[in-house]
Amino acid sequence: MKKVLILFVVLSLFLTGCWDKREINELAFVQGIGMDIDKDKMCNITVQVLKPANLATSSGGGGGGAAAGKPYEVYSSRGVDFAKAFSNFNTELSRTLFLQHNEIIFIGENLARSGIYSMLDFVTRNPEFRRTSYLVVVSGGTIDDLMKLSKSVEKYPYREILGMIQNQKNTSSAYVCDINHFVETLETEEVQPIVGRLEIVKKDGKPQHARFVGAAAFKYDKMVGLLTEQETKGIMWMDNLIKNTSLVVDKGPKGDKTHISFTIIKANSSITPKVNGEDVSFDVKINFDSNMIEENSKYNLTDLKMIKGLEDLQQEKVKSEVLDALNAVQKKYKVDSVGFGQKLQEKYPKVWAKLKDRWDEIYPNVKVNVSVKATLKRSGLTSKPIEPR
């Protein structure tokens, strides 16, 4: 009897799997999921599902590099809320959607403007979504446009965009925000969230490729406006997020019209609040080191005055970026994306407690003093420019 029972148990292990067992080839790998809302307030989800067999360079049975079809397929679904829209996918897919390998969530502009709270709830409640997924607002087109981008060095658009985002993390010319970071800033009253922005570039009305530049400023969960590359950089300068980026000034040290490029090698910044009674102001200090990478006016860099002049130019440029950013977030959109309130709260918690209810009124008129200090470290391999004779 006992032997029969043991045999039964052992056999049952092979016959079926465990209840949550999923063979890897029965999964629909989702890479790139886009969420938007349409005119009728219905929720839309678009997913890019990979076709592994078409994706693999050499598949087992194939025996060669015969041109496989498109390595991905795009599916969309509609529902009263995101959960419903998501479950609707079951009606048209043979495999279960597998989200754990998805690292980007695209947010349509309509959804962003009307508030992403419901999406955020769905995404954070479902354990299949990675909390480290990047949030990206799509501007200049719809999510469908994005999924059908034609220009790509990678095998499918998602890879291309992921590469862009990861690149930008290093070159810091766009704001990179993941779910964790968004939720964190959303739950902090002294600062408002910013989300990276993906701009779709169209040619003859057809989406061609995408650029990951600039950002979208949010007030709580609602987008209030888009920030340009310049403005985004300004915010990143203030928030000490600049690691490695390029800087182009468009005039020479003597006021001549030219272009000089620098690359930032090290930067740090600080925001110091100053309180004088009811009057609050902030000092923004930015220090950075840079290398010169291109100029076309044959500057002699063995001259100290010349170096000083070039440093002044960079300071001016960075200052203008910061002022642009302040103009956008402080005057135009009136959101504290930089986190001035947070700095005030950290240093003068009592003052903050008094002001926080009126912060929305005070903030747009707060005075911000910006001072920038640039150091030109190296000029590449050239100290004296090439002189044609």
Place this chain on the structure above:
Amino acid sequence: MVESILSGDTPVFVDGVGKSIVISTRGWEQRSVAESTTEAVVRGPKEAFVETLRVNTSMLRRRIKNPNFVIESLKIGKYTKTDVAVAYIKDVAKDEVVEEVKKRLTKIDIDGIIDSGYLEEMIEDNPFSPFPQIEHSERPDKIAAELLEGRVAIISDGSPEVLVVPTIFVQFFQSAEDYYERYYISTLFRFLRLAAMLMSLTLPSIYVAAVTYHQEMIPSPLAISIAAQREGVPFTTLMEAFLMEFFFEILREAGIRLPMQVGQAVSIVGALVIGQAAVQAGLVSAATVIVVAITGIASFSIPAFNIAITFRLLRFAMLIVGGTLGFFGIIMALMMILAHLASLESFGVPYLSPLAPSNTRELNDVFIRIPWWAKILRPHKVAGRNVKRQNYTRG
């Protein structure tokens, strides 16, 4: 008297004297001392024990020229009357261990001892454990070194494999060559073997668990690649891995039994069938073949064959557990194995010492090997009172 005649001695009787003189005239055809086949080394002595007890003891005696080196003889086996020798160094080995060995050997009641494997099974502490608790070796240099650490050797006539007790787990991962090569390199090799041991135990189960339950833990490009390979494979991953392991074991077994020339043919057919045809026919995925192949090679890099086959056996259990319960099951199984290992003992010495119970001073010869001039102490759980090996000096 009858026994000595049966052993080949010549008794001389003198008329009128009640006693006789037994002259040792034993002589028979014997295999000459040859190179070790199961424990080959690149550097170090090449000779190995043979089937003749006295030749073996002489090999040890030649290495340890000390009056304290004791060889005691016993006869075991009702019919075979096999000569069994217990060898130890009197002031180094623990007296209790020597007594225990002799006690257990004299208690044996068996009709015959054909190989030292009989003795091993008759005297080991836990007869139901899959883990070997007595080490054996056919290398006289290794046995001599272990005697110097305070261990007791059991030599059985008719067997080239000499048993050594007490045995600890880590001994199975140490090769004689570790002590002859430069110590940095030996240390690296020990880590390598440790990694190979873990791989040989868990790699297929981790693969199956990751592919069927924890797909999110595989990096995206790899996951997609595995998914693509599995496209159209008729079996579940567990079944697939199990079958491949099974075929691999058949091949290995066939390779051992067959004569050398045919053995090669088997390996060619096996490599072709398993490696290529199965993948091309879409019966198994390439990833599974790779995993099984790596596991097989890893299991061969464990120096002691007896523990390697233990891991091979446990690997199948791990595979089933990993394929049904995922990582949870693997961790549970590993914990059970660890608990079992911690509960084992070999002649009074905990199996996992010096790791558990931990002795940090003795860790210098477990994962790493410190140079000889720094190795001052003998393992204190093994050696008796005479723990000090040498002074901290170099020539």
